Amino acid sequence: MRRPIGKALATWAVATAVVTLLGPLAGLLWSALVPDVTYVVVQGEPLLADPEGQGPIGIDGRFAVIALVAGLVCGVVAYLFGGRGRDLPLLFALAVGGFAAAFLAWKVGHWVGLSDFERTVRAARDDQTVTGVADLRAKGVLSFWPLLAVLTYGLLEAIVKRLPADDRRKRRSGEADEVAGGELDLESAPAGGDVDGRQP
Structure with missing residues (x-):
């Protein structure tokens, strides 16, 4: 009994680690693709110059697209190379690893250029505009990666099970x-x- 459980845990741990490691790469890609966002410095604090503008919306939108594509790819790869009989460990790995990867993507993308931005804000005078770094306002997009990964895996499993068995x-x-x-x-x-x- 211990051997199947140990094998399932090993599958979950390895798959979770692999998916999680994709997060920093996605974060670097996100930071390279985000549009410029302008902030106004007020009493030493950066405030969005246009909260409803295309810049902040574009930042969230680009993260959402990256997370959706990453989730889709993770779900397909896990299904194709995971092997049957390991569905539950892989599904849990896609869920946990996908959320961890999305969180790391957000943090890594936000950290790129953050020290320079903070230094510029400290040196700026009131009402001066500065260009900000990538950051998320719609935190709900963090769930896109794990959700689409799990849904893709489950959909592929359902499609394959509905195919007629070729017993000829x-x-x-x-x-x-x-x-x-x-x-x-x-x-x-x-x-x-x-x-x-x-x-x-």
Whole structure:
């Protein structure tokens, strides 16, 4: 009993680690793709110059797209290479690892250039505008990665299970009931004669 449990835990741990490690890479990609966002410094604090503008919305939108693509890829790869009989460990790995990866993507993307931004804000005077770094306002997009990964895996599993089972096997010549098929089919020959019914 311990061996299957240990194998399942190992599958979960490895898959979770692999998915989680994708998070920092996604964060670097996100920080490279985000549009510039302008802040206004008021009493030493950076405030969004246009909270409803295309910049902040574009930052959240780009993160959402990256998370959705990453979740889709993780779900497909886990299904194709995970092997059957390990569905539950892989599903849990996609859920836990996907959320951890999304969280790391957010933090890593936000940290890129953060020290320079904070230094600029400290040196800025009131009402001065500065360009900010990537940051999320819609934290709900963090769930996109694990959700789509799990849904993709489950959808693939459901599709494959609905496919008709191919239990037709090609008969090979030389089997007990058939020799090359056609008129040499021994099973169809009547007893005491050949396939045409002629007596020897």
